[in-house]
Amino acid sequence: MSRPKVVIIGAGFGGLEAARALRKTDADITVIDRHNHHTFQPLLYQVATAVISPADIAWPVRSILRRQQNASVVLGAIQSIDTNARVVHADTISLPYDYLVIATGVTHSYFGHDGWQNAAPGLKTLTDATKIRSRVLLSFERAELAQDEADRKRLLTFVIVGGGPTGVEMAGAIAEIARQTLRFDFRHIDPRTARILLIEAGPRILPAFPEELSAYAEKSLRKMGVEIMTSTMVTDVRRDGVSLGENRIDSEAIVWAAGVKASPAAEWLGAEADRAGRIKVNGDLSVPGHPEIFAVGDTATLASPIPGIAPAAKQMGKYAGTVIAARIADAGASTPPAFAYKHAGDLATIGRKSAVVKLNKLKLTGFIGWLFWSVAHIYFLIGIRNRLTVAMTWLWGYVTYQRGARLITRDDRPGH
Amino acid sequence: MSRPKVVIIGAGFGGLEAARALRKTDADITVIDRHNHHTFQPLLYQVATAVISPADIAWPVRSILRRQQNASVVLGAIQSIDTNARVVHADTISLPYDYLVIATGVTHSYFGHDGWQNAAPGLKTLTDATKIRSRVLLSFERAELAQDEADRKRLLTFVIVGGGPTGVEMAGAIAEIARQTLRFDFRHIDPRTARILLIEAGPRILPAFPEELSAYAEKSLRKMGVEIMTSTMVTDVRRDGVSLGENRIDSEAIVWAAGVKASPAAEWLGAEADRAGRIKVNGDLSVPGHPEIFAVGDTATLASPIPGIAPAAKQMGKYAGTVIAARIADAGASTPPAFAYKHAGDLATIGRKSAVVKLNKLKLTGFIGWLFWSVAHIYFLIGIRNRLTVAMTWLWGYVTYQRGARLITRDDRPGH
Numbered sequence: 001m002s003r004p005k006v007v008i009i010g011a012g013f014g015g016l017e018a019a020r021a022l023r024k025t026d027a028d029i030t031v032i033d034r035h036n037h038h039t040f041q042p043l044l045y046q047v048a049t050a051v052i053s054p055a056d057i058a059w060p061v062r063s064i065l066r067r068q069q070n071a072s073v074v075l076g077a078i079q080s081i082d083t084n085a086r087v088v089h090a091d092t093i094s095l096p097y098d099y100l101v102i103a104t105g106v107t108h109s110y111f112g113h114d115g116w117q118n119a120a121p122g123l124k125t126l127t128d129a130t131k132i133r134s135r136v137l138l139s140f141e142r143a144e145l146a147q148d149e150a151d152r153k154r155l156l157t158f159v160i161v162g163g164g165p166t167g168v169e170m171a172g173a174i175a176e177i178a179r180q181t182l183r184f185d186f187r188h189i190d191p192r193t194a195r196i197l198l199i200e201a202g203p204r205i206l207p208a209f210p211e212e213l214s215a216y217a218e219k220s221l222r223k224m225g226v227e228i229m230t231s232t233m234v235t236d237v238r239r240d241g242v243s244l245g246e247n248r249i250d251s252e253a254i255v256w257a258a259g260v261k262a263s264p265a266a267e268w269l270g271a272e273a274d275r276a277g278r279i280k281v282n283g284d285l286s287v288p289g290h291p292e293i294f295a296v297g298d299t300a301t302l303a304s305p306i307p308g309i310a311p312a313a314k315q316m317g318k319y320a321g322t323v324i325a326a327r328i329a330d331a332g333a334s335t336p337p338a339f340a341y342k343h344a345g346d347l348a349t350i351g352r353k354s355a356v357v358k359l360n361k362l363k364l365t366g367f368i369g370w371l372f373w374s375v376a377h378i379y380f381l382i383g384i385r386n387r388l389t390v391a392m393t394w395l396w397g398y399v400t401y402q403r404g405a406r407l408i409t410r411d412d413r414p415g416h
Numbered sequence: 417m418s419r420p421k422v423v424i425i426g427a428g429f430g431g432l433e434a435a436r437a438l439r440k441t442d443a444d445i446t447v448i449d450r451h452n453h454h455t456f457q458p459l460l461y462q463v464a465t466a467v468i469s470p471a472d473i474a475w476p477v478r479s480i481l482r483r484q485q486n487a488s489v490v491l492g493a494i495q496s497i498d499t500n501a502r503v504v505h506a507d508t509i510s511l512p513y514d515y516l517v518i519a520t521g522v523t524h525s526y527f528g529h530d531g532w533q534n535a536a537p538g539l540k541t542l543t544d545a546t547k548i549r550s551r552v553l554l555s556f557e558r559a560e561l562a563q564d565e566a567d568r569k570r571l572l573t574f575v576i577v578g579g580g581p582t583g584v585e586m587a588g589a590i591a592e593i594a595r596q597t598l599r600f601d602f603r604h605i606d607p608r609t610a611r612i613l614l615i616e617a618g619p620r621i622l623p624a625f626p627e628e629l630s631a632y633a634e635k636s637l638r639k640m641g642v643e644i645m646t647s648t649m650v651t652d653v654r655r656d657g658v659s660l661g662e663n664r665i666d667s668e669a670i671v672w673a674a675g676v677k678a679s680p681a682a683e684w685l686g687a688e689a690d691r692a693g694r695i696k697v698n699g700d701l702s703v704p705g706h707p708e709i710f711a712v713g714d715t716a717t718l719a720s721p722i723p724g725i726a727p728a729a730k731q732m733g734k735y736a737g738t739v740i741a742a743r744i745a746d747a748g749a750s751t752p753p754a755f756a757y758k759h760a761g762d763l764a765t766i767g768r769k770s771a772v773v774k775l776n777k778l779k780l781t782g783f784i785g786w787l788f789w790s791v792a793h794i795y796f797l798i799g800i801r802n803r804l805t806v807a808m809t810w811l812w813g814y815v816t817y818q819r820g821a822r823l824i825t826r827d828d829r830p831g832h
Contacts, residue, residue: 138452
């Protein structure tokens with residue numbers, strides 16, 4: 001009998017855990033991703049705010065799996081899946097499979113307003129992050145040269161839409177750039193006069209956290225000079241500003257942190273999905289009608305909601321890999337117990353030395369929260385070198401208020 | 417009397433030294449550059465070969481000049497210079513000047529074959545470096561998926577045109593990637609079979625070095641598996657290969673390190689230039705007929721040739737700044753002694769622990785040369801953080817053979 005073929009689509013947290021769970025099986029595993037690197041998404045906002053470099057939070061998928069001899073890696077974008085013939089068709093190759101794991105994550109959702117994307121980029125890939133970095137830095141550069149007060153004011157206004165952890169982290173980081181990093185760098189503007197707005201449709205920021213932590217984060221951000229508007233809907237987004245009903249705010253640096261939707265995996269399979277495009281999976285994470293296909297992480301939805309965070313994707317990937325490994329070892333293996341998510345906690349950082357952390361009954365805020373957050377993130381970063389580089393960069397930034405990755409590399413200037 | 421205005425075009429080694437030499441004067445200095453960062457060009461090849469990140473060798477111009485209160489920084493690209501009205505016109509602003517320093521450096525020259533540029537990018541900016549990095553890494557990815565032997569062979573062939581220091585450094589670094597870094601990462605190809613060609617039109621590589629050091633570099637590169645073709649002219653470059661007269665070499669990863677030409681500064685001024693576009697300046701680096709305009713670094717040429725390296729640009733920038741400072745202090749200042757270049761030496765690194773160094777009578781090769789080269793480059797890197805990061809990255813790479821910046825970030829794949 002030939003070795004069973006397992007194809008894993010996506011080299012994020014879920015896909016890599018699935019591959020690892022299969023490392024001792026007799027399967028031939030192929031991990032396919034449209035990027036050559038795994039991205040540590042929890043720190044993307046630090047790339048977007050010029051703290052660290054893209055390579056500090058990215059690692060070649062090949063390098064991660066180099067020692068797992070039953071795994072090979074393919075660079076390619078999925079075009080379709082033939083579930084009858086059991087073949088994945090990518091732009092670079094076609095891959096037959098006996099088992100398939102879909103771990104393709106999410107992209108931004110503009111709630112039907114796809115035209116807003118160019119004006120308000122989201123933050124899901126390294127390309128997104130460097131684009132936002134360029135826009136933020138460029139706003140200060142252009143404000144320095146502005147000829148009239150209205151231009152200057154618009155260019156020194158930064159709007160973050162969405163008050164979840166990403167929005168909170170972006171708002172805090174941009175406030176620090178304006179108030180501290182750039183403080184002495186300009187001659188015609190005072191970067192400390194920049195206006196930073198965090199807009200949230202719900203009644204409070206960080207809705208997934210306990211109310212007291214939301215309140216703490218709000219108070220901390222206000223102290224840093226961030227204006228927070230809750231219960232406020234963005235009704236229009238243009239390249240030069242946002243509308244909040246009648247109210248217009250002029251800005252050319254708008255960041256979208258308000259919503260996500262799943263990749264088109266449900267369409268590839270013709271499977272049933274929820275409103276956000278996530279596949280409704282069985283208790284064992286298999287796709288209904290396809291016991292050989294699993295969906296994990298943000299691509300899947302279960303009866304009880306699971307947060308779209310790295311630990312959840314890892315748990316689901318590991319579970320799916322283990323179920324497949326058991327079936328490969330024994331075709332008649334009994335049905336495994338349904339996947340059960342264990343929530344470890346919630347973390348969000350607010351600024352240079354402040355974070356909010358919720359772990360079971362433990363709640364941490366301020367500097368202690370920030371220390372916990374830093375250690376946790378460095379611990380989970382893949383690769384010893386990146387851990388050291390990021391730790392050193394943070395220490396250096398903490399001491400000097402400087403940022404080491406202030407690069408405008410994209411031709412994002414108007415007219416260029 | 418109002419303060420004299422000095423405009424410096426270009427924030428490379430020459431421009432920054434000119435600004436520094438003017439720090440104690442009563443002048444208002446404006447440094448304008450089309451990038452927001454100074455690039456440490458001597459290490460660009462390490463970005464192109466995935467050793468370090470762009471931000472490791474780039475530093476915001478504002479940050480460098482933040483403490484020099486008489487200097488301001490403008491992001492903008494020059495469109496024209498009105499030498500009668502004494503105004504520099506950029507896309508973002510117009511800047512009047514009393515003194516002008518032009519330090520705009522060089523770009524690649526394809527000797528009249530501008531169509532070769534897309535097929536064989538040169539290495540002068542961070543964008544060039546990340547483009548080359550993507551092409552090199554992508555070639556291995558595509559070779560892994562190649563369906564026939566001819567494709568595989570073409571994708572595993574790397575061609576470097578030009579045997580000066582940049583060409584030698586690129587060839588050595590690509591050889592290391594193929595032979596060591598990627599050694600265990602693929603399942604269908606053996607990266608060690610990659611063919612790396614270094615093509616030089618002249619009779620030997622590193623023509624600026626003493627013959628014995630050229631011979632040493634050639635021997636070292638051959639030992640690393642680089643094929644060296646001297647006295648060989650490239651007659652055509654296409655996206656899928658190069659022609660050497662009758663001989664064709666199939667490759668999709670071609671790097672141009674063969675020639676440079678000056679920026680269009682001579683055209684802006686209507687000044688006399690040599691064949692490479694460099695302005696023929698007076699002994700005091702001023703432009704003939706314009707005692708208020710100076711050209712420094714690769715933008716200028718003198719009767720006795722000066723190499724296009726960082727120390728030369730720095731010396732010229734400092735000289736021009738000093739001459740302007742003397743004239744500002746005393747309008748009737750006597751003519752300064754003509755600029756005299758002091759050549760400190762030549763350095764080129766060959767690989768992981770080998771370099772050739774020529775300092776006056778001292779010649780160093782091998783590991784001692786590499787140590788000297790490393791210390792010299794780290795010393796000159798601007799900014800303490802970058803020095804530490806680069807030093808740590810090199811140490812880590814030296815121990816593990818790994819490379820930390822293996823990112824394919826540009827959509828450089830065929831059909832993307």
